[in-house]
Amino acid sequence: MxxxxxxxxxxxxxxxxxxxxxxxxxxxxxxxxxxxxxxxxxxxxxxxxxxxxxxxxxxxxxxxxxxxxxxxxxxxxxxxxxxxxxxxxxxxxxxxxxxxxxxxxxxxxxxxxxxxxxxxFPGQSAAVGRLTARELRERAGIDLVEGIGGTPVHDDSVIDTRDFVRPVWRSGRSVLLVQPAAGGVLVPFELEHQQKCCSNH
CATH class of the missing domain: 3.30.70 (Alpha-Beta Plaits)
Structure with a gap:
């Protein structure tokens, strides 16, 4: 419901x-x-x-x-x-x-x-630290990790979640948008700008 x-x-x-x-x-x-x-x-x-x-x-x-x-x-x-x-x-x-x-x-x-x-979302507690795109799908239940602006994402691409991920629903699938960051890793497109009173819930 x-x-x-x-x-x-x-x-x-x-x-x-x-x-x-x-x-x-x-x-x-x-x-x-x-x-x-x-x-x-x-x-x-x-x-x-x-x-x-x-x-x-x-x-x-x-x-x-x-x-x-x-x-x-x-x-x-x-x-x-x-x-x-x-x-x-x-x-x-x-x-x-x-x-x-x-x-x-x-x-x-x-x-x-x-x-x-x-x-x-189910699996959210596993979406912490540095994980590959494959691990995010398998452990955190995220259906698709997608790079913005054509950024390629492969199974072994490393995503530094920074312990803050906010996937979005799209056509029945949960999609995490990521972008390039320093050190050759990807990070979530939405960074943690939320106040700590809510981000830790």
């Missing part, structure tokens, strides 16, 4: 913090993603002002199932903080309509694995 939340978060640092807090309300979560939500537009069928929300980041969490208590905690938090909440099973949509639309998009991308940046 998929749980998606849109709080209108401005960037990935805040979105990862939200992910971490939501994971504290859930058990058995396997995957957590952040999703880029385009700027909203006025909804001619609604009396609410939808134009004020710019591009922002929502989150989705995948887990086998949710207990009644977990759903109750999520609903309570959404009510308290005026969040957009979408739960796939049971089907629940709650919150301001413009945030619910963002949560719907995050839910669809997470369910289809068509887009989204992975904050938690």
């Amino acid at each position: 998929i749980i998606a939340v849109d709080s209108g978060t401005a960037g990935t640092v805040e979105a990862e913090h939200l992910c971490h807090e939501l994971l504290g309300l859930l058990t058995g979560a396997e995957i957590a993603c952040t999703h880029w939500i385009p700027a909203g537009r006025p909804d001619p069928l609604s009396d609410e002002d939808q134009a004020g929300l710019g591009a922002h980041v929502a989150v989705s969490i995948t887990l086998p199932s949710a207990t009644t208590a977990m759903v109750r905690r999520l609903r309570h938090r959404a009510d308290e903080e005026d969040l957009g909440l979408v739960i796939s099973e049971p089907s629940i949509e709650l919150g301001p309509s413009h945030l619910v639309r963002g949560a719907r998009l995050a839910s669809a991308e997470g369910a289809g694995r068509t887009a989204g940046r992975l904050f938690r």
Whole structure:
């Protein structure tokens, strides 16, 4: 099942913090993603002002199932903080309509694995230190290691993960984008600029 939340978060640092807090309300979560939500537009069928929300980041969490208590905690938090909440099973949509639309998009991308940046994923704890592309695929469950700008990546290419990897979903596969670095190694394209309060979760 998929749980998606849109709080209108401005960037990935805040979105990862939200992910971490939501994971504290859930058990058995396997995957957590952040999703880029385009700027909203006025909804001619609604009396609410939808134009004020710019591009922002929502989150989705995948887990086998949710207990009644977990759903109750999520609903309570959404009510308290005026969040957009979408739960796939049971089907629940709650919150301001413009945030619910963002949560719907995050839910669809997470369910289809068509887009989204992975904050938690199976095998993540193995994606540390220096690993070859083959080892990242075999140990960390990353489907593809891809070099940006045509940078070649072979099975024995060494990736210095710097203990921070954020693969992305693309066409149902998890893809880690890498770039050249000093010393003849590759490093993740997204470097760790997150605040330590979130990067260590």
